[in-house]
Amino acid sequence: MPLIFAGPDNDDDSDASVVVATRPKTKRPPLYKVMLLNDDYTPMEFVVAVLERFFGLNHAQAFEIMLTVHKKGLAVVGVFSHEIAETKVAQVMDFARQHQHPLQCTMEKE
Numbered sequence: 001m002p003l004i005f006a007g008p009d010n011d012d013d014s015d016a017s018v019v020v021a022t023r024p025k026t027k028r029p030p031l032y033k034v035m036l037l038n039d040d041y042t043p044m045e046f047v048v049a050v051l052e053r054f055f056g057l058n059h060a061q062a063f064e065i066m067l068t069v070h071k072k073g074l075a076v077v078g079v080f081s082h083e084i085a086e087t088k089v090a091q092v093m094d095f096a097r098q099h100q101h102p103l104q105c106t107m108e109k110e
């Protein structure tokens, strides 16, 4: 037969604090895909130069991604935090505008 004691507690802590295990909410920030779009006018060498300059790709990697964009219409060139993605898009768009090429670069939540 269980003995249930329902009287006042006697643990000397005045019931002042209750420790509850919690799981800290550490939601990782969302990531953004940065994409390059194909067009009929931007020279291939310019796109390769953009990929080397702003995305740290070597020449072979840059050429391969440029060809993917050329054939498929677009490609993801990197995945970044919102702030970094915005910066990359702005850098590419500014550089393309300076050289009067219609190259388009966009970002999208992953």
Ligand code: TYC
Pocket: 036, 037, 038, 039, 040, 041, 042, 043, 044, 047, 066, 067, 069, 070, 103, 104
């Ligand atoms: N289609 C372009 C050409 O034939 C090359 C190109 C590749 C343009 C990738 C844009 O994002 C691009 N000159």
